[in-house]
Amino acid sequence: MKKLILLPLSWLLTLVSAAQTTFPVNGVADPRSGSYAFINATIIKDPATTLQNATLVIKEGRIVSVGNGAAPADAVVIDCKGKYIYPSLIDMYSDYGVPASQRQGGAAAFFGPQQFNSNTKGAYNWNQAIRSEVNAADLFGMDDTKAQPLRELGFGTVLAHQKDGIARGTGVVATLSGKSENLAIIKERGAAFYSFSKGSSTQSYPTSIMGAVALLRQNYLDAQWYKNRPAREGVNKTLEAWNEQQSLPQIFETTDKWSGLRADRIGDEFGVQYIIKGGGNEYQRIKEIAATKAPYILSLNFPDAQKVDDPADARFIAWSDLAHWELAPSNPAVFEKEKIPFALTAADLKDLKTFWPNLRKAIQNGLSEKTALEALTTTPAAFLNITDKVGRLDAGFLANFIITTGNLFAEKTSILENWIQGTRYDINAKSSTEWNGVYALTVTGGGAATRYQLEVKSSTLATVKAGEALTTKFSSDGNLVSISFSLKPTTKVIGTGQKDSVFDNRQAGALIRLSGVNYGKTWQGVGANEKGAPVSWVATRISETIPAKDSSKRSFVKPEARIVYPFSSYGNAVLPQQETILIRNATVWTNEAGGKQVQTDVLVKGGKIAQVGKGLSAAGARVIDGTGKHLTPGIIDEHSHIAVFSINEGAQSVTSEVRIGDNLNPDDINIYRQLSGGVTTSQILHGSANTIGGQSQLIKLRWGADAEGLKFKGADPFIKFALGENVKRTAATQGNSRYPDTRMGVNEVLNDAFQRARDYEKAIRSGDKTVRKDLELDALVEILDHKRFITCHSYVQSEILGLIGIAEKYGFKVNTFTHILEGYKVADRIKQHGANVSTFSDWWGYKNEVRDAIPYNAAIMHRLGLNVCINSDDAEMARRLNQEAAKTIRYGGVSEEEALKMVTLNPAKALHIDSRVGSIKAGKDADLVLWSDNPLSIYARALYTMVDGAIYFDRQQDGEGRVQRAAERNRLIQKMLSAGKNGALVIPARPTAQVVLHCEDHEEADGILAADAFEF
């Protein structure tokens, strides 16, 4: 009852509003109702509802009815027998009609020139990459050259935004109508957009992913603070816009599975559930993705096969890239299986024409047609809260629909027409099959009539026959047809068999040309015969050919590559599990009062060291014979830069707001490589680009865990500081413009930062509610409050004393001096201050400030009673930290056991985790390494490396896996080769980059595939 009343009412409203516009008419008014009825169609109202022999009625750009009723009297009736009608598709990740920003930005290199402030003119945000003030609706302009290719794919509606910046403002929901912007826009602000990429921003900050995260986080806080219109801020139109956009759907563009998870974590912090635009490899971590409950937008941009014919090229493509090529088309299917709602987009495709082939590929890989249709219609409509307007065919909805020759997903189906807001766009009407059939063709001229047969196979293909097939050219445009044919048969030249013919062999090859109109079942027209004399002709259909059903069998493929964790040739299908393990009869370096104990057993249970002693036994334990072998605590690397996507936020001298933990990369092969060198815990430090760097992240090397799973839970938070040449940008190629440029200035940066932090803390404690929450200062306040601890990159004695001076002035302690190659010169003062030290064993001479570095540094500092660690700062050296520790024996005569402590217990102490790790004692974490030899010998190799009682590295297994890894690589290479042979697009081979990060402190040769993070 309700419906009955509502429907005509809404119809009425539409009519009234459409009838009156502000636009004057130059001439005589031409009001049209646009009333059409499409009858006898198979109508897919929505992915769940299909009507047979149904009628669609539209008027005034909207749908009047869908069902089995009769066509209204005023409607133009179109017979759609044999045809399908679907709702037009929706692409919610488009930039249609929105001008692209001029791209000029790009991440600043470590030593590149700097831009400190935004170049955007006006009362906007301090950071050029926060562009919430941009509304795509203000920029939107129709563009037929871009609209038509999308319409050809079947799209009718897009959500378009300017794909530029970290906060990108709002997107506009518009149809692909070519009539007017005013009518095409159906929702001015459809969603707000975000990303981790600063796009065209030329401003230096942020240079890193973690900087982008920090910037977003601070903006959420600033926007909240701005609601009270703080006088000190004045007008900030960006924050104003940001606040207004929060009620819209929030869409976050990500580039891969990890960045999706990262975006979701930011959302969680601020109570926002982003819709995430995926990067295409989410299937590699689908459980974690599903757990976020985030809806997704997926592109169909699958990797192309690479040219691997030449083994010299194939050698440099990693399994992870080869397998991704095989598995990427299964990404949508995996989402469906996990019941994660997702929309599909044509974005990212290098060639829009690959949209349908790729979608079919996704379907072959297990995506159901129903979900595919939903992902292009109802799902995006639901995401955008426009389910009353588009996405299905129902009364009151926009008249956006496509007419096809059959099932939309079948390979042979063509989209004939795309109707948008009641306007017809011809897509491929030619491929309509309704003309097909056999026609009797009579050509009359010069008093004679010649009969032929015309076989029409499509609107572009037809053959004239005179007994035999004749060479025929056929074309049509609308219902205008053009036929020319030679009397020469396609096979051989023969004499005419037609009795009325005036044709002889000499004229064989001359053309008869006909031009006419298709009037439905009869075609008629005029032309010229082979002699050029005028003729007239008529063709009458004598039989209809039944259009062949799409007989191509739906083939399903099952990719063979296994999902392993992490997605690396060294990944595991099942993560290593905690076991009960008994290591028997080993030399156990306890790092405890008992020291090094020979012929000793260690029992591991529930992730902990259960017992250390002789003659131990445990039922059901896995027994490892340690005879002749050495068991030590896992190596702890106090200074590492592995397993991250970015390491330096170098755009400002103080960036305590950035967090390494925001951008962990659990796929980094260096995690596994370091396990092979006995490392179990690493402190991942921010680089040394600036004086106050970012917050550190302690991880355990749980190869295969996700970013959260890597984190060393419950450990004290740390932060990286740096002094000297790097922070004053000594090696800057174009000079340095960033304060400080001297060690004098470095000291003042510190002085200023802590003074500001102290004043900030005071203001907060005084109860001042107008204080802007400042994440940069929060981290410094934590230092002042002894809740966060400093690891400071430092080299020369003056700067060491300088920082000690600042620390003592502000009443905190520097926790650790790292590198500290001149520590030996002021070891007594460091001891008095109470800091730990972490150094290189034998590095020197790689820049001016390490001119006086000596390999005896560790030994001197050790002898002065400092807690000394030896660290790597280098992904390769970390694999041999035991050897680096051994060098302190050679240089300065440190004892064996004390030397080993420098890479185990001492860093545990420096990191405040010595109650958990660093020695072998009942109750401690079972982070252990079994070595083939004395661990301080160069001949020692880690046989087993255990984290939390699970064996993450097993040298024998690693060796055995080599054959299988090679075979799997070969399988994929062969598959790529055969894909190329079968006509797939093949692109040149692309070597897989090996991203190796360091603090940019020293030169490293990381191999020919090494790449810096900012290349990505």
Place this chain on the structure above:
Amino acid sequence: MKTFAYIIFIFLALPAMAQDAVYPAKKQEGIVVISNGTIHTGTGRVMERGSVIIKDGKIQKVSDHAETVPGATVVDATGKHVYPGLILANTDLGLREIISGVRGSNDYYELGDYNPDVRSIVAYNTDSRVINTLRSNGILLANIVPRGHLLAGSSSVVQLDAWTWEDALYKADNGMWLNLPALLKSRRTGASDPVKAGMRQIEALKIFLQEAKAYAGAADHKEVNLKFEALRALFAKKQKLYVHADISRQILMAIDLAKTFDIEVVIVGGSDSYLLADLLRQNNIPVILNSIHALPTLEDDDVDQPFKTPALLQKAGVLFALNDDETSSRYRNLSFFAGTAAAYGLPREEALQAITLNAARILGIDDRTGSLEAGKDANVVVSTGDILDMEHSTVTDAYIQGRKIDLNNKHKQLYDRYRHRYQLQ
């Protein structure tokens, strides 16, 4: 006794605060017998309690028992190990004092693509502070190599105890150095093909070499071309062509140069050389492996690939040397690279050979050094323990051409200075 020695040591060391007081040794006089040590000849032989007799700067005799020579200076090597002096086969030592940020300290990389006439030796600084830190780790000879774009110039071998480069010269212009383009496909889509570009560069290089070879066919020229003149030695096989080549295409091109121009070629770098080991052996192309304390090239590669590459080359019968080009530790860990190779399958004496005799062979100085054999220069190192292992080895004595060299260095001096400050023993 030990304490006494320390006091003496401190007394001796204290006035010598700067390295300037570490003097090159005088010519050897008399006879030195290194006695009762474990002699590693560098040719694969090990003699427990053997002796090395040094006279006139040469090794007079190596024997497997204690030797007494009347009037000789006896060095008691009981419990110690005796080795040939280690050889750094490819280094910018003396050309590059501070790696980054101090441009003025650098003389190792000349401008231009074709610099065959450039000679490293004229820029070699015998007063580099780095040199003495290498001697105390057993490195007594080094091949000083110019870096550059393509054809970088010629290297010379020096001994590491000299007042001037003229004194230091051990073998002049032993090698011509070539850097090949990467010949690796681009990581970026749509980029132009770097392999093609590299091959064009190599074609141009070949034309240059063809013209140089033709030029070398005549003794006199109306106009002298210094670049071509510098290549005469190469075509006369008095000099080898050292080619920086890591991956297969580069190595194949290097072999091609050897065949095309009938010259002797050495592969330098060679991170993927194990994949072409058979081909290298068949063509008698030796390899200098740069730092094997390196990450594997591709994430799929065996985690220990660089460590085991030496063993693979050895098994395939390829002549190879190990080299230390680590700029952060400044080349002092050469012997430990050999140790790592030994830990990953290379027999220990073969590992030693890779930093002594093999290096000498490749550099063309094996007639004079590289092993402890009678008649060769007395370039000898005595160590407290296995020199391949950092754990317990300290170099106690070293001889270059029989001269007992001072093993003090800047680091030991700063060590002493601060032991003094803190009153540490």
